[in-house]
Amino acid sequence: MPTGVALRDPREQLFDAAERVLLRDGPNALTSRAVTTEAGCAKGVLHRHFADFDAFLAELVRDRVRRIDDQAGALRACAGSGSVTDNLTGALTGLFRSVAVSIVALVISRDELRARLRRDGPAGVPVLAEAAAMIASYLTAERERGRVDADADVDTLAPTLIGAVHLLFADREGAPPEDGAVAKVVTAVLAGAVRR
Structure with missing residues (x-):
């Protein structure tokens, strides 16, 4: 059963979601779960495109x-x-x-x-x-x-x-x-x- 919504450009949508979390809640609230929840996708999507969360943050x-x-x-x-x-x-x-x-x-x-x-x-x-x-x-x-x-x-x-x-x-x-x-x-x- 699919979870979340289809992502047009997963990397950009994850970056935008991370930016919203950062602006709204600050850097301490920025977790992989917070990003994928904000993006409306499964946590595995982030790990499919980035080796780990720090790699994601570095690319952001x-x-x-x-x-x-x-x-x-x-x-x-x-x-x-x-x-x-x-x-x-x-x-x-x-x-x-x-x-x-x-x-x-x-x-x-x-x-x-x-x-x-x-x-x-x-x-x-x-x-x-x-x-x-x-x-x-x-x-x-x-x-x-x-x-x-x-x-x-x-x-x-x-x-x-x-x-x-x-x-x-x-x-x-x-x-x-x-x-x-x-x-x-x-x-x-x-x-x-x-x-x-």
Whole structure:
């Protein structure tokens, strides 16, 4: 007798289910049973597509990191238009209103997941490291256009922005900050680096 519902793209549906559990209940609630229940499928479906639950979680993180790569391209395309502060405020707000904060908490809370991701990824915390690279790339593009000072240290400014904005969004229980609060942080961090 079949259980659950037919899955069109099992991996993507399992990832989406995991994201919903993460956003709703946090990383401690993320289990294989919670994911398959949320996806409406048998637990064996997850294990048919992934060696174990940590392999599933590692692929979930990698999938969400790939989305940051897409965002990075869109942000770089904004270079030279709009204001630098507005462009960064929009990108950082979009990043941290997504599942990024929960992914960071998940990676920090699971030693085996963190070890798997470090074997084949960049140094640092996944998602945050890629987000910092996205911001640095954008700031470099703006520096090349003369909208950011030629001597601005984009490799320091980018992780500073990521860390400061991440702190605004890190409280899972409270309401997310308003765009104005993010813009205030961006303005303060970039003070003196962005040409008026």
